[in-house]
Amino acid sequence: xxxxxxxxxxxxxxxxxxxxxxxxxxxxxxxxxxxxxxxxxxxxxxxxxxxxxxxxxxxxxxxxxxxxxxxxxxxxxxxxxxxxxxxxxxxxxxxxxxxxxxxxxxxxxxxxxxxxxxxxxxxxxxxxxxxxxxxxxxxxxxxxxxxxxxxxxxxxxxxxxxxxxxxxxxxxxxxxxxxxx
Amino acid sequence: xxxxxxxxxxxxxxxxxxxxxxxxxxxxxxxxxxxxxxxxxxxxxxxxxxxxxxxxxxxxxxxxxxxxxxxxxxxxxxxxxxxxxxxxxxxxxxxxxxxxxxxxxxxxxxxxxxxxxxxxxxxxxxxxxxxxxxxxxxxxxxxxxxxxxxxxxxxxxxxxxxxxxxxxxxxxxxxxxxxxxxxxxxxxxxxxxxxxxxxxxxxxxxxxxxxxxxxxxxxxxxxxxxxxxxxxxxxxxxxxxxxxxxxxxxxxxxxxxxxxxxxxxxxxxxxxxxxxxxxxxxxxxxxxxxxxxxxxxxxxxxxxxxxxxxxxxxxxxxxxxxxxxxxxxxxxxxxxxxxxxxxxxxxxxxxxxxxxxxxxxxxxxxxxxxxxxxxxxxxxxxxxxxxxxxxxxxxxxxxxxxxxxxxxxxxxxxxxxxxxxxxxxxxxxxxxxxxxxxxxxxxxxxxxxxxxxxxxxxxxxxxxxxxxxxxxxxxxxxxxxxxxxxxxx
Numbered sequence: 001x002x003x004x005x006x007x008x009x010x011x012x013x014x015x016x017x018x019x020x021x022x023x024x025x026x027x028x029x030x031x032x033x034x035x036x037x038x039x040x041x042x043x044x045x046x047x048x049x050x051x052x053x054x055x056x057x058x059x060x061x062x063x064x065x066x067x068x069x070x071x072x073x074x075x076x077x078x079x080x081x082x083x084x085x086x087x088x089x090x091x092x093x094x095x096x097x098x099x100x101x102x103x104x105x106x107x108x109x110x111x112x113x114x115x116x117x118x119x120x121x122x123x124x125x126x127x128x129x130x131x132x133x134x135x136x137x138x139x140x141x142x143x144x145x146x147x148x149x150x151x152x153x154x155x156x157x158x159x160x161x162x163x164x165x166x167x168x169x170x171x172x173x174x175x176x177x178x179x180x181x
Numbered sequence: 182x183x184x185x186x187x188x189x190x191x192x193x194x195x196x197x198x199x200x201x202x203x204x205x206x207x208x209x210x211x212x213x214x215x216x217x218x219x220x221x222x223x224x225x226x227x228x229x230x231x232x233x234x235x236x237x238x239x240x241x242x243x244x245x246x247x248x249x250x251x252x253x254x255x256x257x258x259x260x261x262x263x264x265x266x267x268x269x270x271x272x273x274x275x276x277x278x279x280x281x282x283x284x285x286x287x288x289x290x291x292x293x294x295x296x297x298x299x300x301x302x303x304x305x306x307x308x309x310x311x312x313x314x315x316x317x318x319x320x321x322x323x324x325x326x327x328x329x330x331x332x333x334x335x336x337x338x339x340x341x342x343x344x345x346x347x348x349x350x351x352x353x354x355x356x357x358x359x360x361x362x363x364x365x366x367x368x369x370x371x372x373x374x375x376x377x378x379x380x381x382x383x384x385x386x387x388x389x390x391x392x393x394x395x396x397x398x399x400x401x402x403x404x405x406x407x408x409x410x411x412x413x414x415x416x417x418x419x420x421x422x423x424x425x426x427x428x429x430x431x432x433x434x435x436x437x438x439x440x441x442x443x444x445x446x447x448x449x450x451x452x453x454x455x456x457x458x459x460x461x462x463x464x465x466x467x468x469x470x471x472x473x474x475x476x477x478x479x480x481x482x483x484x485x486x487x488x489x490x491x492x493x494x495x496x497x498x499x500x501x502x503x504x505x506x507x508x509x510x511x512x513x514x515x516x517x518x519x520x521x522x523x524x525x526x527x528x529x530x531x532x533x534x535x536x537x538x539x540x541x542x543x544x545x546x547x548x549x550x551x552x553x554x555x556x557x558x559x560x561x562x563x564x565x566x567x568x569x570x571x572x573x574x575x576x577x578x579x580x581x582x583x584x585x586x587x588x589x590x591x592x593x594x595x596x597x598x599x600x601x602x603x604x605x606x607x608x609x610x611x612x613x614x615x616x617x618x619x620x621x622x623x624x625x626x627x628x629x630x631x632x633x634x635x636x637x638x639x640x641x642x643x644x645x646x647x648x649x650x651x652x653x654x655x656x657x658x659x660x661x662x663x664x665x666x667x668x669x670x
Contacts, residue, residue: 098405105391105455106387106388106391109390109391109451153186153248154248154250155250155310157194157250157251157311158250158308158310161299161311161314161318164298165299165317165318167295168295168318168321168322168325169321171208171288171291171292172292172324172325175292175325175329176325176328
């Protein structure tokens, strides 16, 4: 019960802040809303017993990424919001129509599936069941250890591929940013 | 050796490891010989050739590696060959184009190889995490490649548009994936299929399915998620456009077939309906929009949207025959589409951008070989009998009829007829219009090689398609066995 209250409070706050991020007039306000949003997501991770991810969320997102955003806002100097995009070729109702059609489809499928089935079925399982840390003492260290274990064993290949991805991003940033190579 | 890994895991990863090593070596070679672009080109071609040889070496293997994250089976091998052949053709058509545009080649080839690496993982991934990281590696490489012509505004526009829309669509895709993870508690496709086997549906699953279809629909540029395609295709450097429309599309189809047919067989009724509508709308809108284009790259963009619609028929059929038909079509599509883009890339000269239909005027008088090659590609794209495109269409048609989707087959045929109009228009310009100004068209040896390979491919598989049919059938037969063994782990 207490868990549910915490979750729903957090969920409402996170979504509300998300809307605030995209609707704030000043870019700096947007970024500040985003910081709070990231911090609340970190709290959500804590309630899910993912302490390590929560700490990383605070360090990397709330700390590093947002500072970068502030740099960009400072450099671009967005005093006022950019003018509204007005493309003469643009037909706004096509987008509305498409969005409506997709929404109708989702609703139709939703109604259809709730009528034709008795209820949601969700089975558990997942990772962790067969990792060697199912019964370790300290929760926090256990969490980090488990994550490291999974990353460097079962998920080693995707993990290494992610490092290639980062290399591509780095080289790409240099290619695009440097005036003359 | 990390726990849970054996030497076999790394042995079966050989193609990916070779490609990664080769890509890094390309950077080193570029640094050591900054003024020798042939060295970089040679290294790139060598890497692709060696990787291709390693992939072909695993023909007939059917196993899962890396704790059930990757499959090395006929299906993966088939797609890996498609991807590597398209990368090879793309690289061959690049050097003369890059020289005219006066851009550095080193990082360009590195990024092409990295995009290829991502595609290899998309072809063999049987776990949402592997598939997603593969997709992301490919996508990031393409975002940069699309904007590689920095002084060119259209190239910048292409890059920014592709990046922003790509990021949104990736978010949508991830949301769908995370909902499936929430519903099943696993990211393995086999595990998902097992967990969902009860057949009970819920609102959460439907929502996840719609999000997944939308996210993948963006990657194959299916209507209504196609808005980015014409602008990006037009603005990106022509060889990159070619690779984007063939390699990226093939790898995304590999991912779609894996996820939906292997991972979500119990929801088949739902996604079949979604893809049915998507296929019908995609081919119709793509073909009708292509008719009015005066820019060849835009026309080919809409035509490639239409072709995505055709290939979706194989997904809708959701049978072994359907999978085989999609494989056959993607294979022949490599040659005809890359060939057409090679001709467009060839038209780029110092004083001519060469991507308007009128730039093709009188091509037959100036370069008969190029004109005849383009004729073959256009006939093949239109699906005229002696060419490979006809065989691809025939198989898709058969798959649709066999699975009882008669109306979809009818829409397919009507669309093929519509598409003939704009393919013939290209031929009319090449033969019947007067010659226009502009400096001489030069066909470099690399470009000539690419054109010859594409022409041979477009004709060979039309005249003698049996080899292709056999391989596609074997790949489709093996399809699914990897996941069921992974699920048993």
